[in-house]
Amino acid sequence: MKQTRFDVIVVGAGMVGAALACALGLSGKRVALLEPHLPASFDLDAEPDLRVSAINRASQALFERLGVWQALAAQRISPFENMTVWDATGSGEIHFDSAEMGEPYLGHIIENRLVQWALLQRLAQLASVTVIEAALSELAFEPDQVTVSLADGTELSAELLVGADGAHSRVRALAGIEVLSRAYDQKGIVCHVATEKPHQRTAWQRFLPSGPLAFLPLADGRCSLVWSCDDAVAEQMMALSDEDFRLELAQAFGERLGAVTAVSERAAFPLLRRHAEQYVKPRLALVGDAAHTIHPLAGQGVNIGLLDASALTESLLESKGDLGQLRVLRRYERWRRGNNSLMMHTMDGFYRVFGNDHLPLVPLRNFALSFADRVSPLKSQLMRHAMGLEGDLPQWSRS
Ligand SMILES: Cc1cc2nc3c(=O)[nH]c(=O)nc-3n(C[C@H](O)[C@H](O)[C@H](O)COP(=O)(O)OP(=O)(O)OC[C@H]3O[C@@H](n4cnc5c(N)ncnc54)[C@H](O)[C@@H]3O)c2cc1C
Structure with a gap:
């Protein structure tokens, strides 16, 4: 059987896998x-x-280095300059303004499909990367290589295999890596909504006792809704007619953007925290959702996945010789697993503190929000971390 040899095989061309393949391809890896x-x-x-x-x-910053940012910026992406977060149970509120931080914006809302498409277009220009439309079905680890079998019988081999195949990673399962998981007993309902007042390039988030409700500004003037709510509430919301859902939503979000005037089709995703017990084994590394999934309340999931891609690229490029050596891969794991774990626990903390209406906690968290809002250095520090301007950032991801 014919076997084709590469330096690295990346399984999964979601946003993270495609970005990683691009970074490695640009660095001359096959x-x-x-x-x-x-x-x-x-x-x-x-x-x-x-x-x-x-x-x-x-x-x-990573997309700029990969040469895809210009293509993204020419499409329908939506910069946001402000973020307002408030508690439905009380008066606590915090407002982040990019101008106060000396920055033009806080971030951009971009369709996942567009990011993936821009990366695939870029990959098509790289002779060092071969994109294969197929699923991994089996893999075999040998001392000097890893071999992947595709459904049509094709075999590929490489020094290193990277699992970027999402939350239900087959690579992770075949490699026998266990996952620590915790169900939030919530679903994330997503849809697009039109509102009476403009979104003002602001990401809005209201903490309800049943979970956070976010309205994120879209380029077409509507907002993208992410409503993380308890399973029972989510089930009810998904069963409603568009008209009834619109009314429930308006009630849950409040008056800030006036009436909700239209809603699109809806989808709901179960929310789980998952963390792979190991990110690496000899000849194997996991990145993105294959390694971790987190609560979407701070919109960090793919951002930390892309940091994995940058850190893995950097660790591999610094190594001399065999890319599948455990010593090289451990550097990546040490770098990213602790940081991701901290992010997950921070999200869990928010989820617990805001997701309940225990009386002593309500005034305390309202006070904390309003206090943080008034203390500029604290607020700025929080935001700079969330924006990815500070922290243990790989070179590829530094602005
Ligand atoms: C409701 C919700 C809102 C979110 N909002 C945000 C946000 O605002 N900001 C943010 O940073 N994150 C957010 N996230 C998280 C973000 O969507 C994910 O972290 C991100 O999509 C993960 O990207 P990935 O490339 O790792 O995995 P995926 O996007 O899951 O890609 C995996 C790829 O692998 C492929 N694949 C699967 N099996 C195989 C196989 N056997 N062989 C080959 N290929 C395979 C799949 O087809 C897919 O293309 C949100 C998540 C949810 C649920």
Whole structure:
């Protein structure tokens, strides 16, 4: 059987896998990128993707280095300059303004499908990367290489295999890596909504006892809704007619943007925190949702996945010789696993503190929000971390 040899095989061309393949390809590595569902095109006239991400400055810096940012910026992306977060139970509120921080914006809301498409277009220009429309079915680790089998019998081999195949990673399962998981017993409902007042380039988030409700500004003037709510509430909301859902939503969000005038189709995603017990094994590394999934309340999931891609690239490029050596891969794991774990626990803290209406906690958290709002250095520090302007950032992700 014919076997094709690469330096690295990346499994999964979601935003993280495609970015990693691009970074490695630009660095001269021979890369195979496997993806069973390659999009045929990106249609600017089509309804925006229901899945959008708040792309922070670290992710933007990576996209700039990969040569895709210009292509993204020429499409329908939506910079946001402000963020307002408030508690439905009380008067606590915090407001972040990019101008106060001396920055032009806090981040951009971009459709996931657009990011993936821009990266795939860039990959098509790189002779060092071979994109293969197929799913991984089996893999075998040998002392000097890893071999991947595709459904049609093709075999590929490489020094290193990277699992970027999402939350239900087959790579992770085949490698026998366990996952620590915790169900939030919530679903994230997503849809697009039109509102009476303009969104003012602001990301709005209201903490309700049943979970956070975010309205994120879209380029077409509507907002992308992410409503993380308890399973029972989510089930009720998904069963409502558009008209009844619109009314429930208006009630839950309050008056800030006036009436909710229209809602699009809806989708709901179960929310789980998952963390792979190991990110690496000899000849294997996990990145993105294959390694971790977190609560979407601070819009950090893909941003930390893209930091994985940058850190892994940097660790591999610094190494001499075999890319699959555990010593090299451990550097990546040490770098990213602790940082991701901290982010997950921070999100859990928010989830717990805001997701309940225990009486002693309500005034305390309202006080904390309003206090943080008044203390500029604290506020600025919080925001700079969320924007990816500070922290233990790989070179590829530095602005
Ligand atoms: C409601 C919601 C809102 C969110 N909002 C934000 C936000 O605002 N900001 C943010 O940063 N994050 C957000 N996230 C998280 C973000 O969407 C994910 O972290 C991100 O999409 C993960 O990207 P990925 O490339 O790691 O995985 P995926 O996007 O899951 O990509 C995995 C790819 O692997 C492919 N694949 C699967 N199996 C195989 C196989 N056997 N062989 C080959 N390929 C395979 C799949 O087809 C897919 O293309 C949100 C998540 C949810 C649920």
